Amino acid sequence: MLREMAVAAISTSQLTKDYGAGRGLFDLGLHVSQQEVFGYLGPNGSGKTTTIRLLMGMIRPTNGSAHVFGLDCVRDAVEVKRKVGYLPGDIPQFGSLRGDEVVAYLGGMRGGVDRRHVRAIAERFDLDLNRRFREYSSGNKQKLGILLAFMHRPELLILDEPTSGLDPLNQQEFYELLRETRAGGATIFLSSHVLSEVEHVCDRVGILRRGRLVKVAELGELTRIRVHHVEVEFAPGEEVPAERLRSAEGVEDLTVEGQRLRCTVHGNFDALLQAISGSRVIDLVSTEPSLEEFFLSFFGEPKPKALPS
Amino acid sequence: MIGVIFGLRLGRWGVVGFSLAGLLLVFAQTAGFYQVAGTTPGARAAFGSAMATLAAQLVALFPPPLRPDTAGGYAEFRGFHPLAVLFAVWALASATGFARGDEERGVVEAALATGTSRIALIASRTVGFALAVTVASAAAAAGFLIGVASGHETAAVQGVVEEAALLAVIGVACYTLSLFVAQMAGPRLATAAAGALLLALFLDNSLSRAMSSLTAWRWLSPASWASPGRSC
Numbered sequence: 001m002l003r004e005m006a007v008a009a010i011s012t013s014q015l016t017k018d019y020g021a022g023r024g025l026f027d028l029g030l031h032v033s034q035q036e037v038f039g040y041l042g043p044n045g046s047g048k049t050t051t052i053r054l055l056m057g058m059i060r061p062t063n064g065s066a067h068v069f070g071l072d073c074v075r076d077a078v079e080v081k082r083k084v085g086y087l088p089g090d091i092p093q094f095g096s097l098r099g100d101e102v103v104a105y106l107g108g109m110r111g112g113v114d115r116r117h118v119r120a121i122a123e124r125f126d127l128d129l130n131r132r133f134r135e136y137s138s139g140n141k142q143k144l145g146i147l148l149a150f151m152h153r154p155e156l157l158i159l160d161e162p163t164s165g166l167d168p169l170n171q172q173e174f175y176e177l178l179r180e181t182r183a184g185g186a187t188i189f190l191s192s193h194v195l196s197e198v199e200h201v202c203d204r205v206g207i208l209r210r211g212r213l214v215k216v217a218e219l220g221e222l223t224r225i226r227v228h229h230v231e232v233e234f235a236p237g238e239e240v241p242a243e244r245l246r247s248a249e250g251v252e253d254l255t256v257e258g259q260r261l262r263c264t265v266h267g268n269f270d271a272l273l274q275a276i277s278g279s280r281v282i283d284l285v286s287t288e289p290s291l292e293e294f295f296l297s298f299f300g301e302p303k304p305k306a307l308p309s
Numbered sequence: 310m311i312g313v314i315f316g317l318r319l320g321r322w323g324v325v326g327f328s329l330a331g332l333l334l335v336f337a338q339t340a341g342f343y344q345v346a347g348t349t350p351g352a353r354a355a356f357g358s359a360m361a362t363l364a365a366q367l368v369a370l371f372p373p374p375l376r377p378d379t380a381g382g383y384a385e386f387r388g389f390h391p392l393a394v395l396f397a398v399w400a401l402a403s404a405t406g407f408a409r410g411d412e413e414r415g416v417v418e419a420a421l422a423t424g425t426s427r428i429a430l431i432a433s434r435t436v437g438f439a440l441a442v443t444v445a446s447a448a449a450a451a452g453f454l455i456g457v458a459s460g461h462e463t464a465a466v467q468g469v470v471e472e473a474a475l476l477a478v479i480g481v482a483c484y485t486l487s488l489f490v491a492q493m494a495g496p497r498l499a500t501a502a503a504g505a506l507l508l509a510l511f512l513d514n515s516l517s518r519a520m521s522s523l524t525a526w527r528w529l530s531p532a533s534w535a536s537p538g539r540s541c
Binding site: 091 | 312314315319414415416419420423424425426
């Protein structure tokens with residue numbers, strides 16, 4: 001048992017898939033322990049899906065190796081897939097098949113699928129399995145994809161942008177399902193391009209950029225490095241505490257227009273809330289920047305030039 | 310087994326459509342024989358001779374009929390031989406649809422993600438098509454038997470079974486070849502490349518009847534394997 005636990009759920013060494021022109025994945029060295037929830041974060045085109053397809057043995061690496069529970073992802077691809085629940089970024093198009101037919105065929109090919117478990121997941125996400133796939137909304141197609149990934153209670157879940165297309169309620173339900181699955185002993189590897197999503201559920205986060213892993217951060221560290229755009233509106237006649245905010249830790253790029261104040265907050269909100277605590281605030285909006293903006297802030301890169309009009 | 314059923318489910322309209330086509334085409338030709346060939350031996354011999362003259366003009370495309378003065382020979386020439394070409398087109402569409410269409414729709418990846426090997430998946434889909442083309446061939450055979458019954462005659466069941474088996478073998482051979490080519494060719498070229506190969510093999514067999522230089526290569530064509538000496 002101890003020996004089994006020592007084997008990493010996922011390990012890669014110098015894993016490379018070169019599509020030419022600087023596109024692909026380069027020298028990826030990754031270690032995901034068993035029963036860990038690992039978030040894989042990166043903007044579109046950064047190599048997340050390529051990594052996942054390499055792990056699933058769907059494509060062959062140009063160089064390097066990848067292992068899942070000690071099994072080689074190329075040589076033992078079939079055995080790897082037996083252990084994995086896979087949600088692809090693009091849900092397969094099953095056309096006129098009904099949801100329950102898709103589950104029956106793919107579940108039958110895999111074997112060991114508990115119908116009660118399938119029904120429970122479908123009910124949980126309010127997914128009608130009697131409808132044809134082509135009649136499903138994009139959210140329902142995503143739910144079916146989630147069901148297919150979870151239906152056989154896999155040891156490892158590899159999920160490519162799992163909440164894309166899900167409404168907020170179903171996203172919360174999905175996060176809950178992830179927590180339960182993890183509590184049941186499974187390892188989860190999920191990709192996303194939304195920072196707050198991986199914060200919800202992950203123990204560690206790998207940040208991928210232009211095909212290279214630039215950082216692996218614990219959740220606490222991620223909270224420290226994250227950024228929010230904040231807009232505060234003070235009550236009419238109320239003095240805007242601009243000076244206090246300028247000196248507050250983590251508050252930057254502060255601008256004031258009348259009673260409205262805008263700034264960027266790095267890390268947590270403690271200093272900002274303390275600075276405005278004596279003032280009457282009538283509105284406070286915090287927005288998460290896109291991952292591209294996060295990278296600009298985190299890696300201190302120059303902003304891309306605007307396209308000529 | 311479930312992979313075979315999955316393949317059949319995805320191609321169920323092909324099975325229904327080509328079975329109906331086989332049934333109706335062969336029935337129509339067989340029943341039509343009794344309408345146009347006459348009832349006396351002399352009338353049928355004259356009809357057979359006229360058909361042989363017509364067939365001689367099409368020898369580069371279809372093999373000459375063996376006994377066009379009988380319902381069996383006529384149905385083979387006007388029903389089963391064109392049906393073999395139709396089934397080859399079905400095999401081409403079905404194989405490239407699986408190798409490239411299902412691949413692009415992500416269905417192949419979903420099946421592979423269940424822990425099924427690509428070889429097992431290809432084998433199950435080939436078996437699925439073999440079952441489908443067998444059903445369609447059986448429907449064509451049924452069409453012939455119904456047609457013969459409509460003329461108040463009887464047919465040798467063994468000959469009908471052999472003819473249906475030939476159809477099925479040609480279909481499976483075309484499917485296998487198309488699948489092989491589609492796996493090798495890029496997504497855009499898959500159908501064209503497989504179609505070109507099947508056309509080349511068809512012409513290899515049919516033109517060899519008119520061009521003796523091709524006779525040595527005739528064995529390459531699935532049609533000639535199925536029916537040596539008088540292949541379609």
